[in-house]
Amino acid sequence: GVTGMEEILARVVAPLPTYETRDKSPPPPESNSLDFMHFYKSLDKEDRLSFLTKLSQDFGVDHKSVSELAVKLLDTQLRDLATILQVEDRLRYNLTPRYKQLLNHISRVEGGVKFLVDLRADVLEIISSKASESPHIKDLNGTLKSLLSEWFSVGLLRLERITWQSPCEILQKISQYEAVHPVRNWTDLKRRVGPYRRCYAFTHAAMPGEPLVVLHVALTEDISDNIQSIVREFATLHSEEDVNKINAAIFYSISSTQAGLQGVELGNYLIKRVVRELQSEFPHMAQFSSLSPIPGFSSWLQGLLSQYRKEGRGSDLLSEQEWREVEQATDSPSGTLAVDALRKLIGTSEWLRSERLSRVLEPVLMRLCAWYLYGEKRRGYALNPVANFHLQNGATMWRLNWHADTSPRGVANSCGIMVNYRYFLSETSKNSALYLQSKVVVASEQVLGLVSQFQKNSKL
Numbered sequence: 001g002v003t004g005m006e007e008i009l010a011r012v013v014a015p016l017p018t019y020e021t022r023d024k025s026p027p028p029p030e031s032n033s034l035d036f037m038h039f040y041k042s043l044d045k046e047d048r049l050s051f052l053t054k055l056s057q058d059f060g061v062d063h064k065s066v067s068e069l070a071v072k073l074l075d076t077q078l079r080d081l082a083t084i085l086q087v088e089d090r091l092r093y094n095l096t097p098r099y100k101q102l103l104n105h106i107s108r109v110e111g112g113v114k115f116l117v118d119l120r121a122d123v124l125e126i127i128s129s130k131a132s133e134s135p136h137i138k139d140l141n142g143t144l145k146s147l148l149s150e151w152f153s154v155g156l157l158r159l160e161r162i163t164w165q166s167p168c169e170i171l172q173k174i175s176q177y178e179a180v181h182p183v184r185n186w187t188d189l190k191r192r193v194g195p196y197r198r199c200y201a202f203t204h205a206a207m208p209g210e211p212l213v214v215l216h217v218a219l220t221e222d223i224s225d226n227i228q229s230i231v232r233e234f235a236t237l238h239s240e241e242d243v244n245k246i247n248a249a250i251f252y253s254i255s256s257t258q259a260g261l262q263g264v265e266l267g268n269y270l271i272k273r274v275v276r277e278l279q280s281e282f283p284h285m286a287q288f289s290s291l292s293p294i295p296g297f298s299s300w301l302q303g304l305l306s307q308y309r310k311e312g313r314g315s316d317l318l319s320e321q322e323w324r325e326v327e328q329a330t331d332s333p334s335g336t337l338a339v340d341a342l343r344k345l346i347g348t349s350e351w352l353r354s355e356r357l358s359r360v361l362e363p364v365l366m367r368l369c370a371w372y373l374y375g376e377k378r379r380g381y382a383l384n385p386v387a388n389f390h391l392q393n394g395a396t397m398w399r400l401n402w403h404a405d406t407s408p409r410g411v412a413n414s415c416g417i418m419v420n421y422r423y424f425l426s427e428t429s430k431n432s433a434l435y436l437q438s439k440v441v442v443a444s445e446q447v448l449g450l451v452s453q454f455q456k457n458s459k460l
């Protein structure tokens, strides 16, 4: 109950020691942290919300002492620098939320770091579900994120290669965490860690046996344009005897496993770390690229078509010739609006099996997809989350691939199209800065060509 919450908070969230005694006060008993963790875990979702609201509101920054110190700092502007630095340090110290010390103490007990990762996952869920709009909860998230970013910095992470000889419990987790191309069975899993494949994970000493982020790589002759050739059933090759068949590394799946570590950028660090690992194993390897899904393209396209239809601008999206071909190919009853015929057509996956329909739709869907990835933005950044991820890493939007994922899911999500985000190693830091600061998307001639075809057709 509420009193229980107030009682435990008052007892375990020690007041901030005074500035003078800040380094002298003994740490509170470990039992405080354990009691807090135990109590929190016993709460249901609703009680956790009110508990975290109390924690962040009543045990955060002492705003009164901060404002007094801010005034004092203003008064000292004319004083000598040493005094100013002293008052600034005092102000900095008083800006520490009271609960931050508790979080630090929790990180030092067994299972404490994992507890805080899961606690931040709860806080992120509260924020994203808008269960609370409290600025204190956002502050708590900021404090947790900055602590976790320190503890999970790349120097403290361990790169682990997962093979068929790895412990079952790790292989089981790799299979369970695979978010992009679900693992079907043992044979499938065995192939993904077998010849011409690599599977790497970052782990952390504070969370033993827990892969934090997992990257699946295919070693190929050149950059793959199709996912079935990577994850489809085929006899596992005996061994990697043919090294000069290995010139490229294809990142075909990456998944972070801890919701509470969102924003800590583990995926980006893992890709860069794995590139270095592969370069030392295959010194001649020069091609590094993803083969990425395009989640959201089909639904975006359906929305675009219905919007154009409402505005009577359906014809803008395709050329006269293309509309005629769509109408002939779908032998849609006369009078049906061509744009409706097209919506119905791409609403199912039959068109993929028809050679004629595929030929008609390829130029149309490829240029629409290029615009979706390159032109559609959210707050200036790529609307598509996977594009945004790789562009933040400094990858180049390099090649759109037709019939790249012919699985039902691939056709339903992105009309079977996939994209290579290519990592030109000497360009990634420049491209990343360009994208993050000036929102410039670096793309290849193929992509830019498709985009300009879209713009010509749609007079956008």
Ligand SMILES: CC(C)(COP(=O)(O)OP(=O)(O)O)[C@@H](O)C(=O)NCCC(N)=O
Pocket (backbone or CB within 6 Å): 179, 180, 213, 253, 254, 255, 256, 257, 261, 262, 263, 264, 265, 266, 267, 268, 269, 386, 389
């Ligand atoms: C793509 C991933 C791995 C990026 O994670 P990460 O590098 O930690 O980014 P962030 O969460 O720090 O922004 C993550 O967003 C994820 O697991 N997405 C779902 C699966 C996928 N690959 O889209």
